[in-house]
Amino acid sequence: MADARSFNHLSGTFVKVSTPAHGPVNAFHEPFWTELGQVFDKISQEPTVRAVVLGSALPKFFSAGIDFSALSFPNNGSDPARSALQLKRHILGFQDCISAIERCPYPVVVAAHGYALGLSVDIISACDVRYAAANTIFAIKEVDVGLAADIGSLARVPKVAGNHSLVHELAYTGRNFSAAEAEKMGFVSRVVEGGRDQVTAAALEVAKLIAEKSPVAVAGTKHLLLHSRDHTVRENLEYTAVWNSAMLQTQDLMDAVKAAQKKQKPKFGPLGSKL
């Protein structure tokens, strides 16, 4: 069983979330990803959090992906239709756990290192900012076990990166790709020399920077960027006008302007009482 405490080290204005060790390769089984979703849904309700860093506690593996040996497929005997209805619900539940990262109102910075295979890519693509250690080895591995990736890689990687040709190649072949290739295709924004510790330090640094900003502005920015990804420019502009019609009434804006006039760094309160 995963260690719940290690998921949720609240510390002032940021949170370090580490996937706990599950065997030597950090493989995922159902209780593990269920817990991942619950931890992120819990973080989402913490009004003092400002940014989240997601990393792995193991030195060599971000995660080896799903532990297929621990997987039991729903089975409804001989009726493929009834089996399909069960499987659909199962997949939707699984997706929902990983999408907890996306629906978390705070930016999530992921620090990848070592082997980051299969489900790792689904998880990493649901984060906001992606940093990779130079030693990271990624793979969209699902095709090698006879299935199309269904937990988010095919939904999100083509949208967050900028080279569909490479995304298709990687998804069809399941081959390993390096941090450098991930950066070239626009999947990660920074490759950090070294391994786990170096990339985690870099991720914490950017998370701290984010944590100093107005939480109203940061939460709005995440919300509107995700809306932008899934809507036209016109729809997004109109939605943004409605969103900011409430958000521009925030005290943070006045505080920021006043601090600017005094050439001081502004300080912003948390998002408030329990969300």
Place this chain on the structure above:
Amino acid sequence: MADARSFNHLSGTFVKVSTPAHGPVNAFHEPFWTELGQVFDKISQEPTVRAVVLGSALPKFFSAGIDFSALSFPNNGSDPARSALQLKRHILGFQDCISAIERCPYPVVVAAHGYALGLSVDIISACDVRYAAANTIFAIKEVDVGLAADIGSLARVPKVAGNHSLVHELAYTGRNFSAAEAEKMGFVSRVVEGGRDQVTAAALEVAKLIAEKSPVAVAGTKHLLLHSRDHTVRENLEYTAVWNSAMLQTQDLMDAVKAAQKKQKPKFGPLGSKL
């Protein structure tokens, strides 16, 4: 007050639009962006224009963004709902000025240099072709004044660039980023060695090249590329078939074919009478 003449130097087949000096840092206040919208709407109706270049007249600043000291927020006393309705209308009006660049039927080439902060990025992302001098320093600055960017940066930057991780990082932190980083993420297509004069020369060069082409073909290309950004491939293909069912009846096509047979450079008339 902005100098209207400097906005609109019509010169044969192209237009140079320069944001006029507003103090030493070219900061924007409401009359300034209102005028920007009006100038582009006026250009949109000039039947002889072929391409537009947008640059700043100042040597060190493209623009420092909004001049917050000149900003007055609509206020409706103590009712947040009535204030929100006013703010929404205000934001929509502001967006509409910047979107005048996008609804201009002619390609707009922007030449960025020096500091290009806050609203600069909203403006630049609404252009068609983005060139940056090597000395350009960009920032999606809005988060530093307590708000999510609402005039277009969050709507357009993720769609025109190819690295969502970097877009998120820049939007959450408000940090400066260089021309090189802008090129790496796919936000600009060319970094020009030097500063304002060099990048403007390069932008004018590409604008001149565009101005030699059939204006029916160029206007159609802009219109269809923007449609493509906001629709599925299938929707865009069908729309394109309807669009070109009229456009293929143009004389320009025949002129181009004939000139090609004579190994001459074709000459195309303007889009015609007042649009």
Place this chain on the structure above:
Amino acid sequence: MADARSFNHLSGTFVKVSTPAHGPVNAFHEPFWTELGQVFDKISQEPTVRAVVLGSALPKFFSAGIDFSALSFPNNGSDPARSALQLKRHILGFQDCISAIERCPYPVVVAAHGYALGLSVDIISACDVRYAAANTIFAIKEVDVGLAADIGSLARVPKVAGNHSLVHELAYTGRNFSAAEAEKMGFVSRVVEGGRDQVTAAALEVAKLIAEKSPVAVAGTKHLLLHSRDHTVRENLEYTAVWNSAMLQTQDLMDAVKAAQKKQKPKFGPLGSKL
């Protein structure tokens, strides 16, 4: 007339499709693109195919694009409305031939080399994986003959690449661009040193790798990636759950797991009887 046999060399688990020589520059006329569509629709029904490679048989030209000298525009006398209805149907038919590449259930790897102009880009952008020889010279040439590209370049290139500024520039100017520039903008995923033979060899290599994978997994991956391009993340996740509710019942998944346990390479049957 194109040589039908050369289109369809079925060979075990992959297919090499070569555009046949049509004059010295491989220019396209209507029977040629009609045949291209028919060949891909035929491949789509072959249950033993696993992957497709598309290349040109000529040493110096992928294709010079449309042969305008052979083009006859539908004409309905003096009524522009009736002409438009004819032209619309004509364009939709033409698009449909090229979209046969996209609706082919198997991944299509394109190997570009030499001159790849005009219609070449429409065709290449409809493929899944794009490789280019270092000697490739691309151009979105349509603007030079007085029209906006209407067979797919404007619909697909901005979606598969990661730099809208460059896409706009290339589409407005019709200028040549190199394999290196194509890679920088995210249009191709690999530049292969050399020319036709070298890039074809590289494309065949990746096609062979794809052909070893479960065809259920690969076909699902292509289908879901294309769905992802044209839908929101949420829509795609839900669709994927329905899709995989049937696909996870495949024997291939069990075979893959068993082979993994035995540390063997799995072997997968074809998609089955005639599709």
Place this chain on the structure above:
Amino acid sequence: MADARSFNHLSGTFVKVSTPAHGPVNAFHEPFWTELGQVFDKISQEPTVRAVVLGSALPKFFSAGIDFSALSFPNNGSDPARSALQLKRHILGFQDCISAIERCPYPVVVAAHGYALGLSVDIISACDVRYAAANTIFAIKEVDVGLAADIGSLARVPKVAGNHSLVHELAYTGRNFSAAEAEKMGFVSRVVEGGRDQVTAAALEVAKLIAEKSPVAVAGTKHLLLHSRDHTVRENLEYTAVWNSAMLQTQDLMDAVKAAQKKQKPKFGPLGSKL
């Protein structure tokens, strides 16, 4: 020329807008529909308006539709492409005038009577609440002059009514249909015995009732109903939550609750200062 004063009788909490007499059949020419748009855009900015009633001042005609004798089509000589670009802009401008009714933040109740042909149906379908005198004779007349209705009837009538078969029949044949048939198909919500005066009285009555309600609640209801028409249930629910996150902070809600406790009729202030 239309009589501007008769368009805009501000009277306390509601507005009566009457299309002025233009000849004996109230036919529309360009200055007339331009004025209609301007009047509605002006009303939209009046902060004390609560509801709008639209009717005709003539006894026998709501309107005979467009006055074709006064129509001049843009013409650009012999190039159908350039003519098409002009016509597109012309149609968009015309549509924009009629859509001013829809973008007006206050509910618009239309009182139809007598002949309500062609453009009448475009106008009536853009209103919120449709009442018809029993003597009303409608027709989607455009097909009789050789064109598909392009100012809103085909866009809106199928969405606001509940019988596509009848909508198609009426649009293909251009035949007259009665108030009773309009009610049967769900196009009007009430048929009022009598003619102009009776239906106007009924429309004013419902407008007065609307004008007593909270303007924050009414404006939100119109905005969200129009959003609902053009979005999925899920999109609309999420948008509504953002919208009401500001609107529920209104004083009107507290005033309504307090009045209810005192068993009094609440009184609400106008939407406030100039919108």
Place this chain on the structure above:
Amino acid sequence: MADARSFNHLSGTFVKVSTPAHGPVNAFHEPFWTELGQVFDKISQEPTVRAVVLGSALPKFFSAGIDFSALSFPNNGSDPARSALQLKRHILGFQDCISAIERCPYPVVVAAHGYALGLSVDIISACDVRYAAANTIFAIKEVDVGLAADIGSLARVPKVAGNHSLVHELAYTGRNFSAAEAEKMGFVSRVVEGGRDQVTAAALEVAKLIAEKSPVAVAGTKHLLLHSRDHTVRENLEYTAVWNSAMLQTQDLMDAVKAAQKKQKPKFGPLGSKL
């Protein structure tokens, strides 16, 4: 085998299409619906057709729906995934035959009578104008054979009618419903006293009326109404402006205006040469 000739009685300006006798209840098997699609695709290319009437040649049955005894389901042995891929293609092919009615550019008026069960409703809902004899008995029958209707009833009936509650009830129960109930829910626009002959006469009458109108206007109206059904008002208005930018250049408009001035009935030529 269906009698191809009886499908396609071209007669001046309209077409009567009758489903031929297939046994005493006009049940559909695969060659029958394949032919239905082919006939409509053939009609779509006939440039002189103006309107289509669809009816049944049998006195008591419009159609009893699919003949399940003649149905062979694709089967791929024991792999549900491979079977699913086959079935998907099969269903898409079947849908495509019925959708030929919708993609036919000419209005299709359907005359229903007697039993109109199962597939009948899929077919009828794809038509433009629906007339029913008073003796018609409809049923969305599919649930009774263990499947959700997948050829169009669930896609189209809720969109063309105006009572979702009744549509859901009929689709869940498979119960019979009368012509009167069909009219009440907005599924048909006219109930004709009598049976086959009376409803066919009424359908022919409206088809003749349509056939007198400008074919440019009528084809545009059908195209834009179908676009309207599947797009927002704003999208449809913009699309309409592009569509009519070519169509308003038609000679038919001038002919209509001139005929109106002379108080004559205009005569319009066919859509022209082969589409």
Place this chain on the structure above:
Amino acid sequence: MADARSFNHLSGTFVKVSTPAHGPVNAFHEPFWTELGQVFDKISQEPTVRAVVLGSALPKFFSAGIDFSALSFPNNGSDPARSALQLKRHILGFQDCISAIERCPYPVVVAAHGYALGLSVDIISACDVRYAAANTIFAIKEVDVGLAADIGSLARVPKVAGNHSLVHELAYTGRNFSAAEAEKMGFVSRVVEGGRDQVTAAALEVAKLIAEKSPVAVAGTKHLLLHSRDHTVRENLEYTAVWNSAMLQTQDLMDAVKAAQKKQKPKFGPLGSKL
């Protein structure tokens, strides 16, 4: 507190859900609607349920709507932005409870009677089949307490009914409307003479009929009808083909065909093990 047992009377193949008495007018407070959502989510996981009937246990009230006296609005002091974020989450949570009816895989038949005000309409519009006793008095009441209905009425009523004019009028005025008017506008499919007992009996009857059908077919029909409401015809047809590619492999189809051949009534097993 609501009585949990009375929500969930499982009985063979159908479920009767009654809103329990909460005071004499069945008003809703937060624990009540939270429970409503939980009960429906629980029903959704019961594999033996076939259909659900929703009614009120009180003789005179379906429900008087929200009990405003028990309502506490989230409040975050003086910052309207932080309050808005809280309110948004609150509204989304409330909506989610009512949408549990829609996401329940089994058809929900609602039996309305007596006063059905405010939140009642939100609830009723989320059901599949709507029956009303002749004595039912509906009202979209929210405008009377100073807010736009945000729990589903504005999202769903215009889509399920067929007269937008009446929907707008009812939503702006908050006036009562009768069962007859609800039927005229297409909001209910049947008006049952009498009151609570009569309409409940009629609803149970149709639920029993539904419960005899194949649960695979019925669940698919509900899923596809909801998909159809929110997608284009083309999207829905393609989705349906994927959905039925698994569902047509059900044993129920074979059982239905066999029973038909034997002229017997088929018997179908439940959807199976725990969903």
